[in-house]
Amino acid sequence: MTLMDKKYLQLLSKEFPNIDSAASEIVNLSAIRSLPKGTEYFFSDMHGEYEAFLHMLKSASGMIKIKIDLTLGKTVSSAEREALAALIYYPDKEQKRLKKAGLLTDEWRSLTIYRLIIVLEAVSAKYTRSRVRNSIPQDMVYILDELLNVTDDIVKDYYYDVIITTILDTGIADHFIKELCKVIQSLAIDSLHIIGDIFDRGPRADIIMDELMKMHDVDIQWGNHDISWMGAVSGNRALIANVIRISMRYNNFDILEDGYGLNLRALAVFAGEVYKDDPCTIFMPHTLDDNIYDPVDTQLVAKMHKAITIIQLKLESQLIKRHPEWGMDDRELFSNIDTEKGTVKLGGKTYDLLDKNFPTVDKADPLALTDEENELMTVLANSFMHSDKLCEHMRFLYTNGSMYKTINGNLLFHGCIPLDEKGELLSVKIEGEEYSGKALLDKLDEVANKAYFLHSGDEKENSADLLWYLWCGPRSPLYGKDKMAFFERYFIDDHDLHTENYNAYYQFSENADVCMKILEMFGLDPEKGHIINGHVPVKIKNGESPVKAGGKLFVIDGGISKAYQNATGIAGYTLICDSHSLNLAEHKPFIAGESEHTPTLHLVERFDHRANICDTDRGEELLAKINDLRELLKAYRSGIIKQKKDIDRRTL
Numbered sequence: 031m032t033l034m035d036k037k038y039l040q041l042l043s044k045e046f047p048n049i050d051s052a053a054s055e056i057v058n059l060s061a062i063r064s065l066p067k068g069t070e071y072f073f074s075d076m077h078g079e080y081e082a083f084l085h086m087l088k089s090a091s092g093m094i095k096i097k098i099d100l101t102l103g104k105t106v107s108s109a110e111r112e113a114l115a116a117l118i119y120y121p122d123k124e125q126k127r128l129k130k131a132g133l134l135t136d137e138w139r140s141l142t143i144y145r146l147i148i149v150l151e152a153v154s155a156k157y158t159r160s161r162v163r164n165s166i167p168q169d170m171v172y173i174l175d176e177l178l179n180v181t182d183d184i185v186k187d188y189y190y191d192v193i194i195t196t197i198l199d200t201g202i203a204d205h206f207i208k209e210l211c212k213v214i215q216s217l218a219i220d221s222l223h224i225i226g227d228i229f230d231r232g233p234r235a236d237i238i239m240d241e242l243m244k245m246h247d248v249d250i251q252w253g254n255h256d257i258s259w260m261g262a263v264s265g266n267r268a269l270i271a272n273v274i275r276i277s278m279r280y281n282n283f284d285i286l287e288d289g290y291g292l293n294l295r296a297l298a299v300f301a302g303e304v305y306k307d308d309p310c311t312i313f314m315p316h317t318l319d320d321n322i323y324d325p326v327d328t329q330l331v332a333k334m335h336k337a338i339t340i341i342q343l344k345l346e347s348q349l350i351k352r353h354p355e356w357g358m359d360d361r362e363l364f365s366n367i368d369t370e371k372g373t374v375k376l377g378g379k380t381y382d383l384l385d386k387n388f389p390t391v392d393k394a395d396p397l398a399l400t401d402e403e404n405e406l407m408t409v410l411a412n413s414f415m416h417s418d419k420l421c422e423h424m425r426f427l428y429t430n431g432s433m434y435k436t437i438n439g440n441l442l443f444h445g446c447i448p449l450d451e452k453g454e455l456l457s458v459k460i461e462g463e464e465y466s467g468k469a470l471l472d473k474l475d476e477v478a479n480k481a482y483f484l485h486s487g488d489e490k491e492n493s494a495d496l497l498w499y500l501w502c503g504p505r506s507p508l509y510g511k512d513k514m515a516f517f518e519r520y521f522i523d524d525h526d527l528h529t530e531n532y533n534a535y536y537q538f539s540e541n542a543d544v545c546m547k548i549l550e551m552f553g554l555d556p557e558k559g560h561i562i563n564g565h566v567p568v569k570i571k572n573g574e575s576p577v578k579a580g581g582k583l584f585v586i587d588g589g590i591s592k593a594y595q596n597a598t599g600i601a602g603y604t605l606i607c608d609s610h611s612l613n614l615a616e617h618k619p620f621i622a623g624e625s626e627h628t629p630t631l632h633l634v635e636r637f638d639h640r641a642n643i644c645d646t647d648r649g650e651e652l653l654a655k656i657n658d659l660r661e662l663l664k665a666y667r668s669g670i671i672k673q674k675k676d677i678d679r680r681t682l
């Protein structure tokens with residue numbers, strides 16, 4: 031045994047001080063490994079649509095309703111089963127509604143508790159008792175533990191009656207029901223994978239973040255929109271302008287002002303003065319049906335939208351000039367505008383601009399911010415970096431997020447692995463070296479962390495600049511398109527110029543062999559693994575499918591984002607992986623207040639045997655721990671490490 035091994039075992043012996051404690055932990059861990067694996071849920075591209083997303087979470091994408099139907103289908107009417115589902119998803123709201131209607135009777139309460147316990151039994155069947163106990167509020171642990179674990183049917187009936195009657199007598203039934211609903215919700219989703227783009231377009235990504243932070247086990251693979259917010263909070267001013275611009279474009283003040291407490295007054299005052307007599311027609315915000323009642327004056331929003339867009343265009347061109355290694359000169363368009371004629375030169379041709387009023391652009395130095403623009407950006411940057419809530423959410427994105435994740439044999443990332451026209455890996459130069467494929471994603475992960483966690487200096491600034499590249503650069507794995515036609519889409523009325531071409535990955539990855547090679551590159555079993563992506567809306571109504579490459583690749587951006595539902599024809603996908611199979615839940619557009627939103631489930635792959643925890647990454651970790659404990663047992667038995675008295679675990 032090496033000195034290191036001995037030191038490690040000594041550390042472990044603090045937790046398991048003698049043969050008995052180490053041996054019983056081995057038994058515990060082995061028992062856990064033999065349970066069926068928990069259900070994993072994969073979501074992507076929520077784009078601030080918190081109501082629809084929260085509904086998917088609360089309902090476990092329809093799985094709770096399926097459990098209700100399975101357990102109560104033979105004895106309870108379908109209307110009552112639907113009502114029970116609505117109660118589990120929205121206990122407060124439903125209880126209030128029933129109370130108002132005079133339906134909150136003791137008979138309803140006892141029947142409901144009885145039914146909820148049956149559903150709870152079904153959703154908790156796969157878990158250890160301790161995992162279930164940990165999900166139950168302290169004051170209910172004893173009662174529920176008893177109710178869930180009586181096995182004798184005759185005793186059970188009597189026991190249930192006594193406990194439920196006592197719950198009613200003591201007046202805690204409504205609280206008990208509410209908490210039961212929450213426990214069912216939280217146990218229904220064992221782990222959650224978010225394949226990126228939580229932010230932008232829809233109203234309240236901050237509410238989604240709050241909800242994710244409450245989840246028991248969640249990981250996030252950053253999307254280009256998430257990285258844009260992360261770069262903004264890291265201090266990159268082009269990205270600060272970008273997130274504000276997108277919020278103005280969709281008339282979303284709530285996330286900035288109410289969600290994050292960012293003060294937009296300085297922008298409103300600046301825009302109101304500089305663009306006073308300018309109608310800013312092309313900058314009128316989109317109004318999705320969520321925000322038509324927004325009290326903000328749309329004329330003023332249009333001015334703010336224009337002000338921040340012009341600043342962003344200048345800052346982006348400055349960035350491109352500062353980083354010739356990105357090879358993005360062709361995207362440096364703002365220097366080519368002729369402010370007097372109101373035109374722009376692109377690819378040798380001159381185009382008329384849809385907006386010709388540029389009061390802040392100096393003909394001699396078009397990329398320079400005016401003093402006022404500079405001051406405004408300083409104010410905005412300060413408020414971004416000092417919003418506690420925003421920093422808390424960004425930290426969560428960093429701690430629980432990454433460029434990609436390999437989990438249980440699958441590979442998860444938002445956009446693409448940049449490939450050239452021949453299908454070869456494309457590289458990006460970072461800190462003087464070329465990176466491609468997995469190494470590129472690993473390096474970018476490191477860069478993203480440096481952008482946020484370094485305190486100051488060139489390295490921090492250059493790393494934050496790279497987050498802008500990740501937002502829209504032609505070889506960005508998060509963006510995956512040759513250009514972002516941001517300038518053209520606003521200013522030029524020529525649809526050919528608006529076209530953005532997807533990276534060759536999107537053709538090559540239709541081929542199972544290519545997917546298998548990529549899985550191998552990430553150290554996964556190509557036969558068993560899958561790639562799971564978001565980012566590209568799947569246009570079901572045009573006959574597209576989220577299942578690609580013969581089932582090796584899933585693209586699950588089905589359009590939770592309302593802005594894209596007309597194009598996709600549905601309202602998003604959830605990929606669900608339980609111990610038996612992989613399923614896709616296809617969601618209907620979410621209409622608040624309507625109770626029935628159960629998605630259509632499609633089976634996409636049935637496993638050849640039921641997957642247990644020992645078949646998962648967690649199972650591997652547990653096995654490693656079991657092996658360490660076996661070594662510890664040997665060390666105790668041979669006297670290399672001395673046993674100590676047991677610690678009192680009740681106090682832990």
Ligand SMILES: O=P(O)(O)OC[C@H]1O[C@](O)(COP(=O)(O)O)[C@@H](O)[C@@H]1O
Nearest residue numbers: 227231254255511514515516530565
């Ligand atoms: O529809 P909008 O909000 O104008 O955004 C369009 C822009 O968004 C993008 O699609 C990027 O966002 P996604 O990652 O959600 O696709 C760009 O390619 C495009 O220029």
Ligand SMILES: [Mn+2]
Nearest residue numbers: 227253254565
């Ligand atoms: Mn995206």
